[in-house]
Amino acid sequence: MDWTIESHIDPEYVRINATGTASVAECERMVADILSQEFWHAGTPLLINCLKVNVRELRYDDVDRSGIILRDRQLEFGPCRIAIISHPGLGYGVSRQFKSLTECKTDMAVEIFLDEPTAIRWLG
Secondary structure, three states, rough: OOOEEEEEEOOOEEEEEEEOOOHHHHHHHHHHHHHHHHOOOOOOOOOOOOOEEOOOOHHHHHHHHHHHHHOOOOOHOOOEEEEEEEOOHHHHHHHHHHHHHHHHOOOOEEEEEEEEHHHHHHOO
């Protein structure tokens, strides 16, 4: 999986544009990359654009492990908001699993959106 990470000012959030095939290993690598950014600080809202991510190979245990990865780095993330942009159907369903499994393990708020303007309003 590949991604770009951008910092936005008004409203403040970090945007991730992801492409490729999702996996637990790639989630772990992305989390490390986000937290290594010089502009990152705990509590920063995240916008993750997953419109070009293939989630067909992910299983429930993979999605749960992704939530555990965030739980294990919770102090570095803080009580942030995560907005995920997904396609309707499978992408939306997997994102909803991620929301449920992450929110029960952390103090992060996760929402799933079909369009970017609505996601940014929720983050702001």
